[in-house]
Amino acid sequence: MVKNKISACVTRLIQDADVGLAILAAISAGALFFKLTGTRFGPVALTLLVACLVYLLVRKRTLSVAAGSQTSAGPLGYLAFNAVFFALFAASLMVIKFRPELYVRPTAYFFITVALTSVLATEIMSLPQRGRYAIHTLMRIVLITVSLQVLPQIIFYDSLSGSDVWDHRYYTQWTLATGHTPEWAYGKIPVFHMIVGGTSLVTGLDYKFASLLSVGTFYIAVLPLVFLMVKRLFNTRLGLLACLALATANWYVYRGVLDQVPHTLGVVFLVIIIYCVLFMEPAVKTVFICISFIALATLSNTLSAFQSTFILFIIWVTIQLYRWLYREGSTWASANLWVLSFVGMFSHWMYVTGAITSIALRIEWAFGLQEMYIKPFAQTAGVPQGEVLLNDMGLLIFYGISILGVLVCLSKRYRNSHVFYLLVTGFAFAVLGLYAYSGSKWLLSDRWLGPSVILLAPAMGAGLDLISKVFKARLWQRIMPGMLVAILTFFMITNATGNYDNPIYSEKTTLRYSNTSSEMAAASTLTEIIHSRMIVSSYYLGLLRPPYQPPELQQPLQYEEIQERLVKGDFDTDVPIVVQEYNTSRNLWYGSLGFVRIDYDLKENLSKQGLSRIYDSGSVFVYLKTRIS
Numbered sequence: 001m002v003k004n005k006i007s008a009c010v011t012r013l014i015q016d017a018d019v020g021l022a023i024l025a026a027i028s029a030g031a032l033f034f035k036l037t038g039t040r041f042g043p044v045a046l047t048l049l050v051a052c053l054v055y056l057l058v059r060k061r062t063l064s065v066a067a068g069s070q071t072s073a074g075p076l077g078y079l080a081f082n083a084v085f086f087a088l089f090a091a092s093l094m095v096i097k098f099r100p101e102l103y104v105r106p107t108a109y110f111f112i113t114v115a116l117t118s119v120l121a122t123e124i125m126s127l128p129q130r131g132r133y134a135i136h137t138l139m140r141i142v143l144i145t146v147s148l149q150v151l152p153q154i155i156f157y158d159s160l161s162g163s164d165v166w167d168h169r170y171y172t173q174w175t176l177a178t179g180h181t182p183e184w185a186y187g188k189i190p191v192f193h194m195i196v197g198g199t200s201l202v203t204g205l206d207y208k209f210a211s212l213l214s215v216g217t218f219y220i221a222v223l224p225l226v227f228l229m230v231k232r233l234f235n236t237r238l239g240l241l242a243c244l245a246l247a248t249a250n251w252y253v254y255r256g257v258l259d260q261v262p263h264t265l266g267v268v269f270l271v272i273i274i275y276c277v278l279f280m281e282p283a284v285k286t287v288f289i290c291i292s293f294i295a296l297a298t299l300s301n302t303l304s305a306f307q308s309t310f311i312l313f314i315i316w317v318t319i320q321l322y323r324w325l326y327r328e329g330s331t332w333a334s335a336n337l338w339v340l341s342f343v344g345m346f347s348h349w350m351y352v353t354g355a356i357t358s359i360a361l362r363i364e365w366a367f368g369l370q371e372m373y374i375k376p377f378a379q380t381a382g383v384p385q386g387e388v389l390l391n392d393m394g395l396l397i398f399y400g401i402s403i404l405g406v407l408v409c410l411s412k413r414y415r416n417s418h419v420f421y422l423l424v425t426g427f428a429f430a431v432l433g434l435y436a437y438s439g440s441k442w443l444l445s446d447r448w449l450g451p452s453v454i455l456l457a458p459a460m461g462a463g464l465d466l467i468s469k470v471f472k473a474r475l476w477q478r479i480m481p482g483m484l485v486a487i488l489t490f491f492m493i494t495n496a497t498g499n500y501d502n503p504i505y506s507e508k509t510t511l512r513y514s515n516t517s518s519e520m521a522a523a524s525t526l527t528e529i530i531h532s533r534m535i536v537s538s539y540y541l542g543l544l545r546p547p548y549q550p551p552e553l554q555q556p557l558q559y560e561e562i563q564e565r566l567v568k569g570d571f572d573t574d575v576p577i578v579v580q581e582y583n584t585s586r587n588l589w590y591g592s593l594g595f596v597r598i599d600y601d602l603k604e605n606l607s608k609q610g611l612s613r614i615y616d617s618g619s620v621f622v623y624l625k626t627r628i629s
Contacts, residue, residue, distance in 0.1 A: 121481045158517050245464070254498055265301070269297040314424065395492075425455055519580065519582075574625050578620065579603075579606075
């Protein structure tokens, strides 16, 4: 009798996996929240706790309620929404065109973009989305992404955006000039540089626009691919909601606008691999396509190679788990595929790139086995806890709604093997990313959070749909997702990750990752007049590196990182010190120590230590010791 009761209880828990998981997660999150209060892990645990409790409260009501019926609208309904959308979009362009500050998007632009997403979300929930109407809505979502990712790079700056892009420009120029890839660093994983270099060669565009045209286009194409996945898993409406939430997600915007780097391209290959494994028929052709994209991910970025293998492993594990729990599911994506990927990846690291030691070092950084060279942000920059929380708010809301979506997709009504595989994989990425992000393991967090928001986009769509069903009135069912998307979009596109030019509430956390025309001209002048070792920030160093030269003529640029001296306040040196006015005016610097904020006047400090200004372009200064103290 007892054995039968236990068996029946276990069976019920398996069938109602959403309830059991929500209860277990809520208990764990509550314990973690009280233990980690005051740390960056605290809000993450609180988000999980609130999401689980909300789901348990609304579960019975929402799962028994059908989705609100949509208006059978004719052309006039679509015309009205389109007129409002394009009027707002035109207004956002006009606001940028007549901006009062040359390198800053006006605050009005962000509020108009929030209104754009709210209008689109309301349209998606109110009108039938089928055929050409769905395609047209998807095109407008892509238009919002282009506005957030591409326009700032084209209109605002002549330079590249991002912290590592200068290195990759150099590798690409080397490849074009010599006809072969270099022997160092990314020379052994050349796909990114070959694509950008090939685009530049064919079109005649410079590196910046060649990168935007090739890699940027591939990255934006992730949106239609996510739409197709969610449409096959659920329906067209949830596919559009998922794409809309993803289009404005800060880590998706960040990867597209700030870092046109190999991992950006690698993320595209990761999404394609997932699509092939989950939705293509298990055949020799599919295996060949999967292996091809695994190879491309391996040859574009070291971490992308690991992530593709990790994805295949997680999907295989979830397939086995789902079949064990529910006696059904796919047999595709067998162990052979991920073992082949694993062997290929490690063989490439061991015998081609020699990257195995750097991978081991990054694993030590990731799990705290060795102190990472980038110190925690709040520690070095003295960022107020409230500002940190505001910057995290968008991500927390995104994951909170996604958790609701994960739980509802595990319920008996919506359970599907492919949904299970995809959401578990996305959740694994999110856990690793949030662990790194909350612990300030920055090098890993931004490489995991980007793919995680893409993989959890289906759960986001399901979560928004769940919330809409809480209300009986059809009007509220239609406008509530629009209101939530508006709130989410505001925090996503205004925080320090998605917005680097207008610090609306991120005075101590936002840095401009692009150089102005004046700063670029100053760099060109400095390379002509300074031939000695110099003290300069690691970011501005990218502009000072000389153009392509053959190895036998190339002289390595000797420099010393300014941040260490900023922390100590010691500038007693005979080496020229290069200072950007932008950083000086805000006393915020980024480099090998992470973000550092100083509490003294740098120019006054330099003067007291006997240094005089020998170069002044208005945007860049050079100081040199001219007398003995």
